[in-house]
Amino acid sequence: MAVVDRFAHAGATLVAERRGSGERMYVLIHGIGMGRTVFADLERHLGDGEVIAFDLPGYGEAPEPRRVLTIERTADLVAAYLRAHVRGPAVVIGHSMGAQVALEVAARHPAVVDRIVLIGPTVDPSARTAPRQLWRLLRDIALESPVVIARGAREYVRAGPRLRAKFHAMLRHRPEDVLPRVGVPALVLRGQDDLVAPPDWCRRLTEALPDGRLAEVAGHGHETMIRDAAPAARLIREFAGSA
Template sequence: MAGVERFAHAGATIVAERRGHGERAYVLIHGIGMGRSVFADLARHLGDGEVVPLDLPGYGEAPEPARVLTMERTADLVAAYLRKRVMQPAVVIGHSMGAQVALEIAVRHPEVVDRIVLVGPTVDPTARSAPRQLWRLLRDIAVESPRVIARGAREYVRAGPRLRAKFHAMLVHRPEDVLHLADVPALVLRGEDDLVALPAWCRQVADGLPQGRLEEVPDHGHETMIRDAAPAARLIREFAGEG
């Protein structure tokens, strides 16, 4: 199956782009201010199976909901989509804020999840404020390629004037409180040079997951799935049993 589809549930809408087909489904959930377009390179490298990058409500081409969704409500929406449209337990891959959504899907709706991949997970409790998160993001992206910076800037503009409220929804979520409830195979993936998701926090996340493990991608920062996604894709495929 291929194509772009909209899915509405409980007053909010996501946009999903479905590519390929097969027994395995990879569902890609973007970070704050981003959209499904940032996964173009990763999707090309994931190999066999169906790849489904999403635009969360109010990002990319998905319309703004009446109210900004919490991480939990966003997880409920994505899980409803998986249940009704994908119809098989999926490898749910979340990047940055998307890792928080992926975690909550595993906690709240484990029946739709085969395993989860948390890439550059946020929010580190030692940096749970907008200024600290923004400073880390700016430092990390400063060393990225012009292509990554341009794509990120475009997606932030598309995220609209409610970005501050979306940032708040991300910051008030406490992933450390629910890690122990996500009892599915879980890979925490970190760029070796990531200045947003620091080593100690990623280790805490991996250790807090009942079936968690940590891997690092050399010579990559926080945008490890956007720029040169082949190394991240290889680790994800090995974790999913395709290596």
């Protein structure tokens, strides 16, 4: 049974959906144009703990903030929720743009984070322009299943007319500058066929993390946690249970 509520902090509101139980806490942060519903299959496979999936401000069912949030302000909002509603540090999992948010949560608010998982992390510094990112995303989506395409299209429509401004907020953030400040274990997870988060970038990102490791999911692209999330969930559970 899921419990859904709203949380407001510093002029912005997110929607949090909680389900499951257990000592381990997983926190799911979606990517650009998405919402918490894209994690439905991943949630089902993270059965060894409680799962919280967010709609970030201006996505899914969360209202648009007065101004589009930076990645840093989004991380502060997520951390404020965790301090208010979660006992103990959590496994913070971010997909795509959500990986940038997860990085900032770990760097800015280490007390609320046990470890982080970066799924298909953006933004590769060699492609930090809107045309390059969109081209990579469109090529990746073209290889996905109709279910993934339909679900993604619905969420992009819900993200509203300010999506362009949100995209620029994502591009302005420089994850490579944040990596050395992440003091918790980090798993970089990519689909083997991911065109948005290429292997060279994921390797460089992993090597720059003080305690990073890299894993790939065969036969998957950028949306590896949407379509058949079982392999990704298995890697996440193994990582979350490691010493």
